[in-house]
Amino acid sequence: RRAKTVGRQHNLSPTLILSFADALFAYVEELEAVTREGYAEVRERAASEVSALRRRLLHLILAAPPLPRTTVAELSEAAAWELPRRCxxxxxxxxxxxxxxxxxxxxxxxxxxIPQPHLLVPGDLTPQRLAMIRRALSGTRAVLGLTVPLTQAADSVRWARRVLQFVDDGVVPDAPLVACEDHLTTLWLLSDHALVDHLAARELAPLDGLPPSRRDRLIETLRVHISTRAPAEQVGEMLGVHAQTVRYRLRNLDAHLGDRLADPEHRFALEVALRALHLRGHDGPP
Structure with a gap:
């Protein structure tokens, strides 16, 4: 309108007015494009900064020993992420x-x-959360850690990685999504291989003088007997031998181990060691 008014005042030609209008519209179009580009750039930068803050926040949460809650809370506020009680x-x-x-x-x-990628899911693991994880990780093998207070997040991911290693080792059956909750005993029994070997060597020392094949048969019989508390007939079925053979082996074990089988402390230590060795795939300490 301003251009039209000026054009009339100065008797400018319609061609000149149209040329000016064309240039004006082109200029406005360019302003719009630059504005749109700047807006997208700012949004992308902001998202990138929040993403970086949240990765840093995750590192702080998993730090050992745990950092003061105030330190984590400050970064949490900057990252626009509400601190959960559990995760x-x-x-x-x-x-x-x-x-x-x-x-x-x-x-x-x-x-x-990173070489050991991981997620932190805030709050309790509801069916909706679990469904989201399954959808997102479709095609990716993963292990769910335990749901713990935020200060124990490092333990949760450590246990999850341990179970993931057990899957690779064939100790835990493979599945698209494995839960630590289903393998707590295995986690405990295999938490320290060297200690398990030492415990087994101590408790089974009375059998050391036997020929290896006989020793192995006795140890396997002892493992099934002590872990199931089943009668000789059932133990024999599990081992694929006659009940009389089981009784003979148990008498041999009683002769060699003596009071160890009657003592609650030694009996428990034997069961722990034998279960751990069995999980690892052999029936005696190296």
């Missing part, structure tokens, strides 16, 4: 697909570009 850590087997991040709930913290 669940998830250990992933690399490589991790790029699509996983977009499929996660907005409040799930993730560090996926």
């Amino acid at each position: 669940t850590l998830v250990a992933l087997r690399p490589p991790v697909a790029d699509r996983i991040q977009a499929a996660l709930d907005e409040d799930v913290l993730a560090d996926l570009d």
